[in-house]
Amino acid sequence: MIISSNDAIALIDANNFYASCEQNINPNLRNKAVVILSNNDGCIIARSPEARALKIKMGTPYFKIKEKLNKLDVAVLSSNYSLYGDMSRRLMNLLKNYCEEIEIYSIDEAFVSISRANDKNLYPWARNIRSLIYQNLGITITVGIGENKVRAKIANNLAKNIDYSAGIFDLARTRNENNYLKRISVDKIWGVGKQTYNWLQSKGIKNAKELRDMEENEITKKLGISGKRLQLELKGYKCLPIEKNKKSKKEIQVSRSFGTPVTKLEDLTQALATHAIKASEKMRSQNLQSSNIRVFARTRKYSSQNYQRSAHRKLINATDDTNSILKIVVELSKEIYNPEYKFSKAGVLMQDLTNSKYLQQSVINYKSQKDLKKSAILMRTIDLLNKRFNNNAITWAITKTTKSWTMNKNFLSRSSTTDIEQIPTIVK
Amino acid sequence: MDLFNSTTKRFRIPLLNDSVSAGFPSPADDYTEENIDLNEHLISNPFSTFFLRVKGESMRNAGIKDKDLIIVDKSLIAKPGDIVIAMIDGEFTIKRLSIKNDELYLKAENDNYPDFSFKNHIDVQIWGVVIYSIHSYL
Numbered sequence: 001m002i003i004s005s006n007d008a009i010a011l012i013d014a015n016n017f018y019a020s021c022e023q024n025i026n027p028n029l030r031n032k033a034v035v036i037l038s039n040n041d042g043c044i045i046a047r048s049p050e051a052r053a054l055k056i057k058m059g060t061p062y063f064k065i066k067e068k069l070n071k072l073d074v075a076v077l078s079s080n081y082s083l084y085g086d087m088s089r090r091l092m093n094l095l096k097n098y099c100e101e102i103e104i105y106s107i108d109e110a111f112v113s114i115s116r117a118n119d120k121n122l123y124p125w126a127r128n129i130r131s132l133i134y135q136n137l138g139i140t141i142t143v144g145i146g147e148n149k150v151r152a153k154i155a156n157n158l159a160k161n162i163d164y165s166a167g168i169f170d171l172a173r174t175r176n177e178n179n180y181l182k183r184i185s186v187d188k189i190w191g192v193g194k195q196t197y198n199w200l201q202s203k204g205i206k207n208a209k210e211l212r213d214m215e216e217n218e219i220t221k222k223l224g225i226s227g228k229r230l231q232l233e234l235k236g237y238k239c240l241p242i243e244k245n246k247k248s249k250k251e252i253q254v255s256r257s258f259g260t261p262v263t264k265l266e267d268l269t270q271a272l273a274t275h276a277i278k279a280s281e282k283m284r285s286q287n288l289q290s291s292n293i294r295v296f297a298r299t300r301k302y303s304s305q306n307y308q309r310s311a312h313r314k315l316i317n318a319t320d321d322t323n324s325i326l327k328i329v330v331e332l333s334k335e336i337y338n339p340e341y342k343f344s345k346a347g348v349l350m351q352d353l354t355n356s357k358y359l360q361q362s363v364i365n366y367k368s369q370k371d372l373k374k375s376a377i378l379m380r381t382i383d384l385l386n387k388r389f390n391n392n393a394i395t396w397a398i399t400k401t402t403k404s405w406t407m408n409k410n411f412l413s414r415s416s417t418t419d420i421e422q423i424p425t426i427v428k
Numbered sequence: 429m430d431l432f433n434s435t436t437k438r439f440r441i442p443l444l445n446d447s448v449s450a451g452f453p454s455p456a457d458d459y460t461e462e463n464i465d466l467n468e469h470l471i472s473n474p475f476s477t478f479f480l481r482v483k484g485e486s487m488r489n490a491g492i493k494d495k496d497l498i499i500v501d502k503s504l505i506a507k508p509g510d511i512v513i514a515m516i517d518g519e520f521t522i523k524r525l526s527i528k529n530d531e532l533y534l535k536a537e538n539d540n541y542p543d544f545s546f547k548n549h550i551d552v553q554i555w556g557v558v559i560y561s562i563h564s565y566l
Contacts (some may be wrong), residue, residue: 135502
């Protein structure tokens with residue numbers, strides 16, 4: 001249960017990541033209050049420090065605050081995932097050069113391990129990596145260092161909330177640890193969910209110090225092995241390893257919310273077909289093939305008419321061929337359609353993925369090698385053309401009719417770092 | 429999303445290898461993998477390199493013209509003599525970082541355009557160093 005290793009663990013995350021990405025590539029947004037809206041321009045999911053200072057709250061629905069934002073001259077943007085994804089890829093690759101191991105935890109945070117031989121002071125390392133990331137990407141990061149993941153996460157929280165920390169905090173190198181742990185309320189501890197939080201509240205356990213010092217048996221009895229592990233990590237033992245290769249994916253999902261609710265079969269099919277094309281392309285880019293294709297659609301989550309359905313088709317031969325997949329998805333969309341409901345979201349899942357490099361064709365339903373090769377060449381050519389020219393230079397006719405269902409992205413910024421047609425212009 | 433491979437991966441389509449037609453194999457089949465990749469030769473720090481497009485003639489004397497494609501490496505620390513991209517007053521600007529009388533300023537490489545003194549502007553940020561410009565002659 002306890003890993004013996006002297007490596008320190010750091011949790012590194014980007015401050016105001018989405019807003020920073022936007023501000024760094026668009027001079028117009030520099031030093032300006034910026035908010036980013038969720039998919040479909042629903043509510044505020046990210047704010048620049050300037051917007052924070054204006055006391056604009058996370059999660060506020062856009063329509064409720066539209067006028068206020070206008071009055072305050074706040075820049076409003078739809079979420080631009082091609083930009084954030086690209087900046088995240090750059091960030092993680094740069095971090096990789098400055099640590100032993102890295103576990104990408106989300107789009108803007110990573111656990112890394114660094115050797116702490118001879119009880120080395122890691123502040124110079126952290127300051128270096130922090131200024132390096134700022135220089136290279138214009139993004140400010142926070143570095144929390146500890147003996148393990150749980151304490152690294154706490155240290156990150158302290159780095160953000162202690163004024164003199166300058167974005168770096170090492171929990172393993174502090175003299176009055178108890179005072180710091182007391183500042184961390186239990187719901188801020190990594191791994192404490194709603195239920196655990198309620199139970200701890202009922203026991204009068206309010207902060208990280210109290211949880212660390214709680215009676216061991218009591219924790220294990222209620223929370224089992226995961227609770228014991230959590231307490232051990234709070235005490236400074238290492239139980240949770242860095243998971244480097246968490247990326248072997250079990251499924252690929254492409255789903256979107258609709259701009260306006262969908263009631264017609266034609267629209268549902270078209271949306272699902274568009275997602276299927278995207279999903280097949282994703283599979284091919286990772287050398288994967290699917291032998292279980294699933295589609296789903298649902299109504300609004302909290303609406304009175306709650307309906308959701310999915311349907312799937314198992315295949316004898318795994319495939320990544322868009323043509324074959326489209327045929328199946330079109331059939332499946334008829335199975336899940338119901339004219340009585342307004343759909344607000346639909347998606348396609350590619351399941352039972354296998355690596356196409358080790359592809360085994362079953363003897364039954366044997367397709368000639370020639371056909372397979374032809375389809376593979378066609379798919380690769382389409383992928384290449386779409387990559388070289390803009391996305392969807394070539395697509396399937398089924399997606400090309402009018403789209404009433406597409407997601408609202410009324411304030412989308414440009415794909416400034418990934419599309420040659422959309423790179424920034426130097427005007428002077 | 430495979431964060432490490434999504435765009436660093438290069439697309440090569442050696443069509444010769446995969447050709448379906450029957451007949452004799454091409455003697456060049458084994459050599460079709462090698463392409464010249466400009467990314468490899470022009471960009472040494474791919475994760476801090478960005479592309480921008482020039483509009484206007486303010487850097488004409490430096491050989492940078494309207495519509496040129498500019499490759500910027502943000503990891504480099506700008507030094508006098510470098511051509512740099514700066515963010516000034518809500519716009520991207522391209523100039524040569526220069527020194528006159530012990531003072532840094534941004535020099536336009538075209539007499540019809542003004543130089544830029546840091547004194548008059550509070551909010552100037554050197555955004556990156558230009559490593560290449562690509563001009564089309566077509």
